[in-house]
Amino acid sequence: SQKIEQNSEALNIQEGKTATLTCNYTNYSPAYLQWYRQDPGRGPVFLLLIRENEKEKRKERLKVTFDTTLKQSLFHITASQPADSATYLCALRVNTNAGKSTFGDGTTLTVKP
Amino acid sequence: GAGVSQSPRYKVAKRGQDVALRCDPISGHVSLFWYQQALGQGPEFLTYFQNEAQLDKSGLPSDRFFAERPEGSVSTLKIQRTQQEDSAVYLCASSTDELGQNEQFFGPGTRLTVL
Numbered sequence A: 001s002q003k004i005e006q007n008s009e010a011l012n013i014q015e016g017k018t019a020t021l022t023c024n025y026t027n028y029s030p031a032y033l034q035w036y037r038q039d040p041g042r043g044p045v046f047l048l049l050i051r052e053n054e055k056e057k058r059k060e061r062l063k064v065t066f067d068t069t070l071k072q073s074l075f076h077i078t079a080s081q082p083a084d085s086a087t088y089l090c091a092l093r094v095n096t097n098a099g100k101s102t103f104g105d106g107t108t109l110t111v112k113p
Numbered sequence B: 001g002a003g004v005s006q007s008p009r010y011k012v013a014k015r016g017q018d019v020a021l022r023c024d025p026i027s028g029h030v031s032l033f034w035y036q037q038a039l040g041q042g043p044e045f046l047t048y049f050q051n052e053a054q055l056d057k058s059g060l061p062s063d064r065f066f067a068e069r070p071e072g073s074v075s076t077l078k079i080q081r082t083q084q085e086d087s088a089v090y091l092c093a094s095s096t097d098e099l100g101q102n103e104q105f106f107g108p109g110t111r112l113t114v115l
Helices: none
Strands: A003-006 A010-014 A019-026 A030-038 A045-051 A056-059 A062-067 A072-077 A086-094 A101-103 A107-112 B005-007 B010-013 B019-024 B031-037 B044-050 B053-056 B065-068 B075-079 B088-095 B110-114
Touching: A003 A086, A010 A019, A019 A030, A019 A086, A019 A107, A030 A062, A030 A072, A045 A056, A045 A062, A072 A086, A101 B044, B005 B088, B010 B019, B019 B088, B019 B110, B031 B075, B044 B065, B044 B075, B075 B088
Parallel strands: A010 A107, B010 B110
Antiparallel strands: A003 A019, A019 A072, A030 A045, A030 A086, A056 A062, A062 A072, A086 A101, A086 A107, B005 B019, B019 B075, B031 B044, B031 B088, B044 B053, B065 B075, B088 B110
């Protein structure tokens, strides 16, 4: 069956360190993968999109990698700040389905000062 | 400009009542999506519109759930005869392109509690 797994429900790190979040999937052939940030009581906010033929994408302190062989995406936040504390969601869009995105359950990141 | 808005923000219903949840997407956005998000979980796809056409409703959990977007802008998600398991946050998102490949802009959600 198809499955998306994001690493550990919670990740705690010290301010200034790099946070690395993992998204693993099985039985998908994603056209692309997106990462979203969600704060309590709010809807998800788009951060980055990476396509199946791309290895890496960067945006300011954010970096996403996509390994279709390992069926894994890594999401990095460098020089983390307490304001980065939130839940981070990965979402897959498969080739054959135009509209549907499938989300993981998210990883809650807490950055301590 | 305004983002995606949803109303009401909170809804409490007695089991068996019908509810209607409204989504106002960003003006001009072609694609509109509905998701259901249970506590501690990621959003689960319910249905997808391209303009007024409902192209995918594979995620609707039962025939008690119905969505429409008659004029290709505002959308309503209706749940008939609500059950306790329907309690969740219902998120609406819109996107500029026809396939929804660009980023999805989410509304704040409607938190539905069924007693």
